Amino acid sequence: MLISCPYCGPRDLSEFSYQGDASRMRPDAASTDIKAWHDYVYNRPNPAGPHREYWQHTAGCRAHLIVTRDTLTHEIHEVTFARAALRAVGGRP
Amino acid sequence: MAERLSPLGAAFRPGMHGGPGAGPGVRLSEVTPPSIMEATAWPGRKGALAEAISAVTGLSLSARPNAGAVSAEASAFSIAPERFLVCGGAELPARLAAAITIETGTVVDLSHGRTALRIAGPRAEWVLSKLFAVDVAPAAFPVAEARATSHHEIFAQIQRTGPDQFDIFVFRSFARAFWTMLCDAAEEVGYEAAG
Numbered sequence: 001m002l003i004s005c006p007y008c009g010p011r012d013l014s015e016f017s018y019q020g021d022a023s024r025m026r027p028d029a030a031s032t033d034i035k036a037w038h039d040y041v042y043n044r045p046n047p048a049g050p051h052r053e054y055w056q057h058t059a060g061c062r063a064h065l066i067v068t069r070d071t072l073t074h075e076i077h078e079v080t081f082a083r084a085a086l087r088a089v090g091g092r093p
Numbered sequence: 094m095a096e097r098l099s100p101l102g103a104a105f106r107p108g109m110h111g112g113p114g115a116g117p118g119v120r121l122s123e124v125t126p127p128s129i130m131e132a133t134a135w136p137g138r139k140g141a142l143a144e145a146i147s148a149v150t151g152l153s154l155s156a157r158p159n160a161g162a163v164s165a166e167a168s169a170f171s172i173a174p175e176r177f178l179v180c181g182g183a184e185l186p187a188r189l190a191a192a193i194t195i196e197t198g199t200v201v202d203l204s205h206g207r208t209a210l211r212i213a214g215p216r217a218e219w220v221l222s223k224l225f226a227v228d229v230a231p232a233a234f235p236v237a238e239a240r241a242t243s244h245h246e247i248f249a250q251i252q253r254t255g256p257d258q259f260d261i262f263v264f265r266s267f268a269r270a271f272w273t274m275l276c277d278a279a280e281e282v283g284y285e286a287a288g
Contacts, residue, residue: 061176
């Protein structure tokens, strides 16, 4: 599997580390909404198809990335810098 | 400041080794400069950082991904979206720290933490392509450009410093292991280890 790092170009999977599901949004830190926190921590949709994920190019430029990967085919649909994507939604993971 | 010793120790065996016998395919040497620094720009300030480094070192450094520059006195290359590795003389850390303002970014002195190994010669591309999954052909990897990659777990930042010459920066504690492997990889083409 190759991931096209937006800085380095296409590199082997072994240079990257998986950093978790990027499809969920953390509730506000001051929130006491038990259901919102429970959903954030435990509930996963587990889709068969495109999935938004955090990856880090640990053995390259070390940038954090958001990768849209098809969980059935491992096809990579999109790779962007996580910082730019987070800025677009107010800086919250 | 503590005196630096070569980390290669007994693994550094000067002279000619291996090969079919018609001269060395590559020359291997340690070329760790007196100072190595990592300079990091705040988001969106990489251009200003490249200008500050250029002003201090006399290099002509671009903010493009993978860009680098080399002169007789200094070298610098981009290693990440907002980062450069900068090499030069013993006085460079103080001058660079003074030139990079807090509005632009930060600089960290890694002189005692990195080792630079040089592979040069007609078979340098061949030997490197056995070790790293990056395209080292001149069209894909021009002189002065750099790549950040790794050989298994050994992190390596590679700058092409000549048409058939590459400088490989590795963590100092991995330098002896990596040097030994570089020698093994160069055995088939013949190599000369030189100081």
